[in-house]
Amino acid sequence: MKEKIKKIAEKAKAAARKMTSISTGEKNKVLEKMADLLVEKADFIITENQKDIEKAKEKGLTSAMIERLRVDEKGIQKMVDGVKVIIDLPDPVGEIEKMKRLPNGLQIGKLRTPIGVIGIIYESRPNVTVDTASLCVKSGNAVILRGGSESINSNIAIAKVLNDAVEACGFPENALQLIDITDRNAVNEMLKMDEYIDLIIPRGGHQLIRMVVENSSIPVIKHDKGLCHVYVDSDADLKMAEDITFNAKTQRCSVCNATESLLVHGDVAAEFLPNMVKRFQDAGVEVRGCETTKDICPEINSAVEEDWDTEYLDMIISVKVVSDIHQAIEHITTYGSMLSEAIVTNNYQTSWKFIREVDAASVYVNASTRFTDGGEYGMGAEMGISTQKLHCRGPMGLDELTSTKYIGFGNGQLRE
Amino acid sequence: MKEKIKKIAEKAKAAARKMTSISTGEKNKVLEKMADLLVEKADFIITENQKDIEKAKEKGLTSAMIERLRVDEKGIQKMVDGVKVIIDLPDPVGEIEKMKRLPNGLQIGKLRTPIGVIGIIYESRPNVTVDTASLCVKSGNAVILRGGSESINSNIAIAKVLNDAVEACGFPENALQLIDITDRNAVNEMLKMDEYIDLIIPRGGHQLIRMVVENSSIPVIKHDKGLCHVYVDSDADLKMAEDITFNAKTQRCSVCNATESLLVHGDVAAEFLPNMVKRFQDAGVEVRGCETTKDICPEINSAVEEDWDTEYLDMIISVKVVSDIHQAIEHITTYGSMLSEAIVTNNYQTSWKFIREVDAASVYVNASTRFTDGGEYGMGAEMGISTQKLHCRGPMGLDELTSTKYIGFGNGQLRE
Secondary structure: OHHHHHHHHHHHHHHHHHHOOOOHHHHHHHHHHHHHHHHHOHHHHHHHHHHHHHHHHHHOOOHHHHHHHOOOHHHHHHHHHHHHHHHHOOOOOOOEEEEEEOOOOOEEEEEEEEOOEEEEEEOOOOHHHHHHHHHHHHOOOEEEEEOOHHHHHHHHHHHHHHHHHHHHOOOOOOOEEEOOOOOOHHHHHHOOOOOOOOEEEEEOOHHHHHHHHHHOOOOEOOOOOOOEEEEEOOOOOHHHHHHHHHHHHHOOOOOOOOEEEEEEEHHHHHHHHHHHHHHHHHOOOEEEEOHHHHHHOOOOEEOOHHHHOOOOOOOEEEEEEEOOHHHHHHHHHHHOOOOEEEEEOOOHHHHHHHHHHOOOOEEEEEEOHHHOOOOOOOOOOOOOEEOOOOOOOEEOOOHHHEEEEEEEEEEEEOOO | OHHHHHHHHHHHHHHHHHHOOOOHHHHHHHHHHHHHHHHHOHHHHHHHHHHHHHHHHHHOOOHHHHHHHOOOHHHHHHHHHHHHHHHHOOOOOOOEEEEEEOOOOOEEEEEEEEOOEEEEEEOOOOHHHHHHHHHHHHOOOEEEEEOOHHHHHHHHHHHHHHHHHHHHOOOOOOOEEEOOOOOOHHHHHHOOOOOOOOEEEEEOOHHHHHHHHHHOOOOEOOOOOOOEEEEEOOOOOHHHHHHHHHHHHHOOOOOOOOEEEEEEEHHHHHHHHHHHHHHHHHOOOEEEEOHHHHHHOOOOEEOOHHHHOOOOOOOEEEEEEEOOHHHHHHHHHHHOOOOEEEEEOOOHHHHHHHHHHOOOOEEEEEEOHHHOOOOOOOOOOOOOEEOOOOOOOEEOOOHHHEEEEEEEEEEEEOOO
16 A cells, blocks of 8 residues: 555656646646546546445435535536636746845845645545646646545546546646545555655545644645634624624535624624524524523523534524623634634724734624635635645635745855 | 643743734834843853753763853854844734735735744754744744753753743743753654644754654644755856855855755866866865766765765765756756755756756755855844745745734625
């Protein structure tokens, strides 16, 4: 096993070296071919996907899980659309920043480069195979894909189609490799290949991410869970606060940047909460409140300690009345996952306090937590949302898939 | 042990939170107080350092190692000068970059923030305690210092003096903590505290770095070994090539960006090497050459395979004649540590090929490899030189000790 994974990693490193000198035009050509072949070979992919669906049914997976697994014509069209978005994005590789002349005349700056070899470990949805492979091609990185066993047939089929494009365009061989071993040890071996792999991106549940973080000797960028809050301040426009909170909770409740907890300043709770709770209940959202919230809206369920700590990813919201901005920030710091946090206020001082002191990947004043997204930020496509502070934080697009190197142009400079 | 380290990590996290809202002026005030107290309490530090020196002598450490350990008045003045340089550097925290308005009117940008809690694991030289602590104070990070057992008394004394400054200025308590447990398990426990510590920086030998990379669940920025090359191209100005190579090898041979191997294009080897070798020999540098080099300069020693792979950190250089730029890059890719690499050439195409294809933290045309240094790059002070591609690559200064968060100013924007 170790030898097999090592071979894959070595081949990826060799491919990555060739990819440093490939032009944007050549990369776009491969992406165009990939888009064409995905359409052309849609039947093949759908047939292979059917095997995974059958297997999932046999295993008794929930229908939600089976739907996440399914690839149909519409799904393939969405993959193709994704590839086309990436073709249109500017190529960050080759940008030179901060070029300056040192006192000795040496001209130094930072040249943006691919990272090298990126390993992606993901679960379930087969479209991730296309998204991540095309982002890696565009950013000039060799990629090693390791999808979940439940979608193995779909992933093998998609990788085959993508590699047909790689071959047809004379792109570096092994730029894109799929590990088709479903044995979990394959992941463990992969995580030790720091000699060859520069970055590991785990995409999936909390358990997968913990496993990767604890076992990887390769730098990891994690996209961990999202436990987000909206804080309605005493100086909020309460109509705006209601709209933002409702949007943050219900616009799509199953995603990481949806809001799970609402915090309300005590001075406006009695005025704000009855309408808010009614709107949630009318929309089928279960509301779980603290004692003060229940005093105002006795018909709702009680929130227990565990609620403050729970990422529902469902039509449920917990509500807590706080005494001031300090208590709100304290609560967010204690329970939040530091992904996406919002305050609704018209107070200048309070808005900046929240911006400065809430330590999250994205912090908003008077806007929905749902905006934390590569597409919304104008990145076109994203690799996930980094919940750590190293390398990049927040939505991760093409720029974040690059590194830099210092370059220096001299005419004989010596160190004194 | 675990509980003790956890307590330290928790306290650091609490301090880091307070540090997010501290002004540059307050940070500079602490640094000034640190500089004052280091001078004032120099005798105390030197006395404590003497204990480490005695212990080192008893243990039979080499005199070079003992010298690295020694802190005298001059050494303390150098520490103070270092602190003063950091006071004068601009504070990156609070910078807002790339502020733009999205089509929906939401104004988003990236606010530069401290990273949070930084753990430094280092060996030997006690001045690292001052350098890293003051860089962390200026960048608003809480720091946990874990020095080597050989300098434990010096480090405890220095940390005490620095903490007197922290206290005197009313700076957040525990912003700066030293782990005074010399037991190696303390490091292992520290590496698992990813809930509290955001970044680990190991500074020391290859073995320490491997241990940290293999055991840390916290992101690591490593400063690994330096095996650097100068490649003299067929189109080089040979006088310039000689000066650069000599400077890169001998200006200070014990550091990571000193050159260990010289590569020479076959077309100029016979003209270039005799003078170069003579100059090295006159300066007491041992030259170990490949067969072709030995044909030209028969008096030198033979290089064996192991030489290409050795970071001498000494007055020794290996020399290889290569057939062209491709073979030079191939050699560098195979044996180099990808830290600092230089080509000497006046050929435009060759210079850009080298810049693009050599995958190192710093790549130079017509300049010495010795320039890869925070001070030389105008960063004032550095935390080390990152030899990895994630987060930052090359010299690591104040900017590299920060992260960013997205901030968004809206007026009721909802996601559609």
